Amino acid sequence: MRVNYSTTEVPAGYKCTECGATNCKLWREYGFFSKILLLCADCSAKSQNKDIGDIDADGKYTSDILGPGLRTNLIGFRMPAIPTEAGDAYWSCTSVPQPAMEWWRRLPTRATGTSNALGDQHWGTGRILPD
Ligand SMILES: [Zn+2]
Numbered sequence: 247m248r249v250n251y252s253t254t255e256v257p258a259g260y261k262c263t264e265c266g267a268t269n270c271k272l273w274r275e276y277g278f279f280s281k282i283l284l285l286c287a288d289c290s291a292k293s294q295n296k297d298i299g300d301i302d303a304d305g306k307y308t309s310d311i312l313g314p315g316l317r318t319n320l321i322g323f324r325m326p327a328i329p330t331e332a333g334d335a336y337w338s339c340t341s342v343p344q345p346a347m348e349w350w351r352r353l354p355t356r357a358t359g360t361s362n363a364l365g366d367q368h369w370g371t372g373r374i375l376p377d
Pocket residue numbers: 262263264265266267285286287288289290
């Protein structure tokens with residue numbers, strides 16, 4: 247399924263592994279893995295033991311490791327999960343095109359309404375592009 251960066255539509259399987267949240271910003275592990283574990287903001291924070299209490303619409307919160315007052319969209323070892331237009335891969339952190347970054351920023355930081363937990367471990371499909 248192709249991703250249209252001018253919409254807020256997400257590719258199939260773009261869902262939090264833990265709580266099933268979808269149609270919102272998701273994070274993936276930093277690095278290259280054959281399986282991509284997608285988590286929402288809150289599940290990412292829990293898994294990384296981070297306080298994202300002041301996370302905003304851009305997915306940024308006050309960092310506990312950068313300088314005072316600096317904000318980041320990295321949650322511990324998790325970074326924004328930004329699919330390619332073809333929807334079968336994720337951009338590496340240094341190669342994200344501007345329209346793709348804007349698409350992710352436009353997604354709600356948290357899912358609205360209720361979502362269903364998937365029950366079984368759910369893995370996102372695809373691969374991460376090399377730099
Ligand atoms: Zn979640």
